[in-house]
Amino acid sequence: MSQFATLDWAIVILYLLGSAAIGIWSRRYVKNMSDFVVAGRSLKSHLGIATMIGTELGLVTVMFAAQKGFTGGFAAFHIALSAGVVCLVVGWSGFIVVPLRRMGVMTIPEFYERRFGRGVRILGGLILALSGILNMGMFLKAGSIFVVEVTGLEGTTIKWVMTALLGLVLFYTILGGMFSIVLTDYVQFVVLSFGLIVTTLFAIQELGWQNIVNGVEKLKGAGGFDPIASEAFGLDYVIWMIFLGLVSCAIWQTAVMRACSARSVEDVKRIYAWSSIGFLVRFLVPNFLGLCALVYFADHAELFPEGLEGEGGSGLQAMPRFLGHLLPSGLLGLVAAGMLAAFMSTHDSYLLCWSSVLTQDVIAPLGGDRMSNRSRLNLTRLLIFAIGIFLLIWSLWYELRQDLWDYMAITGAIYFTGAFALLVAGLYWKKASRVGAYLALVVGLSAVLGLKPIQEIAQKILGVEIEWDSEIIGISTVAASSLVMVLGSLAFPDRRGPEPGDETARREVTT
Amino acid sequence: MIESWATFWGWTLGASLVIFAVISVVVTIGGFRDIRALLAKASDNEEDGPEGDEE
Numbered sequence: 001m002s003q004f005a006t007l008d009w010a011i012v013i014l015y016l017l018g019s020a021a022i023g024i025w026s027r028r029y030v031k032n033m034s035d036f037v038v039a040g041r042s043l044k045s046h047l048g049i050a051t052m053i054g055t056e057l058g059l060v061t062v063m064f065a066a067q068k069g070f071t072g073g074f075a076a077f078h079i080a081l082s083a084g085v086v087c088l089v090v091g092w093s094g095f096i097v098v099p100l101r102r103m104g105v106m107t108i109p110e111f112y113e114r115r116f117g118r119g120v121r122i123l124g125g126l127i128l129a130l131s132g133i134l135n136m137g138m139f140l141k142a143g144s145i146f147v148v149e150v151t152g153l154e155g156t157t158i159k160w161v162m163t164a165l166l167g168l169v170l171f172y173t174i175l176g177g178m179f180s181i182v183l184t185d186y187v188q189f190v191v192l193s194f195g196l197i198v199t200t201l202f203a204i205q206e207l208g209w210q211n212i213v214n215g216v217e218k219l220k221g222a223g224g225f226d227p228i229a230s231e232a233f234g235l236d237y238v239i240w241m242i243f244l245g246l247v248s249c250a251i252w253q254t255a256v257m258r259a260c261s262a263r264s265v266e267d268v269k270r271i272y273a274w275s276s277i278g279f280l281v282r283f284l285v286p287n288f289l290g291l292c293a294l295v296y297f298a299d300h301a302e303l304f305p306e307g308l309e310g311e312g313g314s315g316l317q318a319m320p321r322f323l324g325h326l327l328p329s330g331l332l333g334l335v336a337a338g339m340l341a342a343f344m345s346t347h348d349s350y351l352l353c354w355s356s357v358l359t360q361d362v363i364a365p366l367g368g369d370r371m372s373n374r375s376r377l378n379l380t381r382l383l384i385f386a387i388g389i390f391l392l393i394w395s396l397w398y399e400l401r402q403d404l405w406d407y408m409a410i411t412g413a414i415y416f417t418g419a420f421a422l423l424v425a426g427l428y429w430k431k432a433s434r435v436g437a438y439l440a441l442v443v444g445l446s447a448v449l450g451l452k453p454i455q456e457i458a459q460k461i462l463g464v465e466i467e468w469d470s471e472i473i474g475i476s477t478v479a480a481s482s483l484v485m486v487l488g489s490l491a492f493p494d495r496r497g498p499e500p501g502d503e504t505a506r507r508e509v510t511t
Numbered sequence: 512m513i514e515s516w517a518t519f520w521g522w523t524l525g526a527s528l529v530i531f532a533v534i535s536v537v538v539t540i541g542g543f544r545d546i547r548a549l550l551a552k553a554s555d556n557e558e559d560g561p562e563g564d565e566e
Contacts, residue, residue, distance in 0.1 A: 046541030047549065049534070074520045081523065182549070186542050193535040197528060213517045225516035274534060281531045288524060 002152030002324030008333030009151075015191070015337040019344060020171060022183050048262055048271040051185040053278035056248070056255065057192060058346025059339050062286040063142040064404035066319035069290025071310045071403065072232040073216040073224030076287045079241045079405075084280025086245030091273030096250040097259040099427050101268045106260055108253055108419060109361035115426040116437040118365055123441055124422065125361030128253060131415030132354040133387055135408055139350075140166060140395040142316060142404060143343040149320035150336050162395055165340075169347040170388045184348065188341035195338035196285045199327065203292045206326055215295030219308065224291075240471035243478060244409055247416045249279060251423060254353045286319065293322035300325075316404060355383035401452040406470040410450030417477040418444025421485035429489075436488030440481040447477040 068076040090097060105111045109128060113121035144161040147153065153161070204212070216224040223230035227238050249255050249272065262268045297304035297318060303325065306314035327335060359380045364371045371379070400407060421440035425432035448454055450473035459466045 046538050047545035050538050050542040053538075074516065077520050077523060080527075084527075183546065186546060189542070190535075190539050193531065197532050197535070200524075200528060209521065213521075217513055217517075222513055222516075225513050225520065274538075277527065277530050277534055280527050284524060284527050 002150060002321075002332075003327065003329050004151040004324060004332055004336070005329040007329050008336060011330075011333030012337045012340060015341065016168060018187070019184050019341070020168060022187075047182065047186060048258055048267060049274050049278070050189040051182050051258060053189055053193070053275055053282070056275075056346075057189075057278060057282040057342055058139075059146055059343035060139045060142045060346060060404070060408075061282050062289075062339060062342060063146060063316055063319070064408060065283045065286035066290030066293070067310065067315040067403055068232075068283075068405055069287035069292075070294045070315040070318045071290075072227075072230055072287075073220040073291050073294065074213075074287075075220075075223060075225055075227040075230040075233055076291070077284060078227040078233070078238055079244075080280050080283030080287060082238070082241045082245040083248055083283055084245075084276050086242060087249040087272060087279040088276035090246070090250045091269050091271075091276060094265070094269050096423055096427060097256065097268055097272060098265050100256060100423075101259050101262060101265055104260075106257075107357050107361055108251075108256060108423070109357060111426065112422060112437065113361075113365070115432070116422070116434045120422075120434060120437045120441070121361055122365050123438065124419070125357050125365075127418065127441055127445065128415045129354045129358045129362065131411055131413075132253065132350065132357070133390065134394075134414070135411040136347075136350050136354070136387075136391055137394040137398055137411070138400060138404055138407060139343070139347060140391055141400070143340075143347075144395075145316050146320045146339060146343075147336075149317050150324045150332070150339070152324060159396060162392060165343065166347075166388050166392055169344050169351065170385060184341070184344065188338070188344070191334070192338040192342050195335045196281070198331065199323065199335055200285050200288060202331070203289060203326060207292055207295060212292060212295050215298055216291055219294060219298055236469075236475065237471045240409070240474050243475070245279070247412065247420065249275070251416050251419050252412065253357065253415075254349050257349070257353055289322070290315075290319050293318040296322050296326070351384045351387055352380075354387060355380045358383050399453070402470065407451070409474060410447055410470045413447035413450065413474045413477060414445055416444075417447050417474070417481045418442075420478060421481040424482075425485050425489065431489050431493060432485065433489040433492055433494045435492035436485040436490075439488040440485040443481045443484050444477060446480070447473060449473050 065076070065079070068079060089095070100108075100111060103111060103114065105114070107125070107128075109121045109125035112124040140162045141158075143165055144158045147161045147165070148155060148158050207215075220230075223232070227233045228235050258271060259268045262271055293304075294308060298308060301308075304318060304321065306317065310318065323332065323335060359376050363379065364376060418441040421444075422432075422437050425436065425440075449458065449468065450470040455466045455468060
């Protein structure tokens with residue numbers, strides 16, 4: 001039985017009401033699209049770090065990383081290490097993010113247009129939004145599983161919890177845009193970062209470090225520590241995680257938006273260098289809590305009848321249920337508020353991100369960029385609402401048949417495999433051409449084959465057994481997209497002169 | 512072998528937590544100052560005039 005009590009409910013409700021109040025209050029500062037999407041490009045480094053970690057350390061991250069810890073043991077830590085080290089390298093080198101900030105673009109498709117032309121922007125924007133919205137598809141479900149497990153609510157209430165959480169996020173994102181996100185992200189960063197540190201120390205104190213190590217060794221053997229030897233991972237998975245580390249911080253639109261919101265190039269590099277520890281911890285601590293849950297439920301099997309293999313997505317339930325049993329009332333409320341804060345901070349940023357991509361990069365360019373600032377703002381708000389409704393339906397309908405992290409990696413790959421080729425070639429290779437860009441984007445779409453339900457459909461159509469791991473699909477798609485980008489550019493170089501304004505941008509971004 | 516891995520991951524976790532705790536304190540204090548500056552700037556813009564059309 002969870003220890004969630006009246007005091008915990010009071011803490012959570014007060015916190016949620018506070019977040020809604022910030023949304024209403026922030027509305028006064030939103031005057032135009034730039035204020036709404038990038039907070040007027042005025043983020044300094046401390047606030048930039050807080051909001052970047054606040055966004056990327058979402059509840060869904062905590063949930064899928066904990067699931068990986070539950071199924072993979074200490075070996076899952078390699079995901080965290082890859083993310084942290086790669087982000088640090090990006091911060092030091094400014095790879096991709098600095099030239100993007102110098103251009104002053106608000107979205108990656110905006111870069112596509114300045115480098116490759118309007119058609120690439122529209123196609124790229126559409127693929128980015130599709131991938132991003134699908135990627136968000138399981139956020140609500142993960143958030144609701146957390147709430148139900150940590151509070152001890154009945155499992156049947158999950159859809160109502162999903163609806164309520166979504167309603168709250170929509171409310172303050174539509175009202176305040178990036179200003180409300182920055183403010184709530186800051187509060188969420190403070191609550192969650194200290195909450196996670198305290199929870200980790202509490203778990204170590206309660207279970208004992210040596211008992212945790214012994215427990216993982218008993219349950220997983222050497223594979224519970226060595227990612228290469230692990231049945232759950234292996235060398236190809238580790239390589240895929242290193243690439244995902246780069247994607248998460250330098251190519252994924254929500255992280256890049258932080259670079260675009262920064263005041264200067266120096267702030268961009270500082271934000272990335274310091275955020276690297278956040279990118280490390282956002283996986284590491286939940287991984288650890290997940291493996292603590294594994295060890296705890298191995299000794300208390302009656303509390304987790306779903307089984308320690310974590311099959312059928314049951315691994316997602318382990319960490320929140322563990323917290324519900326481990327933490328005392330009061331601390332449990334604070335941690336739950338922090339986690340809900342994390343849920344909202346990711347949700348609001350993602351909703352704003354994909355809706356602004358659709359407005360700025362697909363709909364407005366299709367209409368010849370004649371939309372007024374006010375119309376764009378209203379359209380973005382309308383799209384936030386529409387995406388929210390889609391997410392609710394998708395969360396209720398889609399059956400997750402793989403680890404949440406693998407689902408997210410592969411839905412993200414629909415966009416970032418092509419985007420990686422376009423960004424790297426577009427920024428650092430003068431011969432990169434429009435045809436190469438189109439080909440890379442289209443080939444990147446094939447990453448969708450990494451989703452289990454899609455594989456089952458393909459299996460029925462082709463009549464052959466298909467069992468492709470997501471990391472194999474991901475790595476293959478990255479290689480194929482990069483290859484067609486190079487071949488397409490060499491075979492079909494840009495013949496006609498650049499569009500007005502393109503040449504300046506091209507010189508700027510390829511030097 | 513397992514012992515070496517356990518030690519390595521233990522140090523990784525411990526060092527990360529310590530650095531993250533320090534960063535959290537620094538960012539909490541610095542971020543508060545940044546918010547005040549951000550809102551002050553936004554208020555100035557608000558007083559400057561009606562809604563602009565810049566992108």
